[in-house]
Amino acid sequence: MSGLMSYCAGQSAEAQVAADFAARGYELRAERWRGAAGEIDLILQQADELVFVEVKKSRSFAAAAARISPAQQQRIMAAAQEYLACMPSGLDTPCRVDVALVDSMGRIEIRENAFL
DSSP, X not given: OOHHHHHHHHHHHHHHHHHHHHHTTOEEEEEEEEOSSOEEXXXXXXXXXEEEEXXXXXXXXXXXXXXXXXXXXXXXXXXXXXXXXXXXXXXXXXXXXXXXXXXXXXXXXXXXXXXX
């Protein structure tokens, strides 16, 4: 897949995942939020809990999950901490990091607390 096609597929997957979370009552706070530590695809909120979401699209859920490296996990966690530092409750803000996997059929699998 070309760079442009991959970029567009990634944007489409992020939009699908955002719609899935919205249908379950989550409010979208930010898309592709970028801090000094890196980028977070989606930041959502439900009640007082923030959810940081990394979206990965590939031909299968397993292939998508395999594309998340330990280094990328560390960058996402550092970026989430950076975002939380700007919240009124700071690092005490209830939160989790989810991974949303999207396969070639457009199916979505959410893995909550993915980096535990």
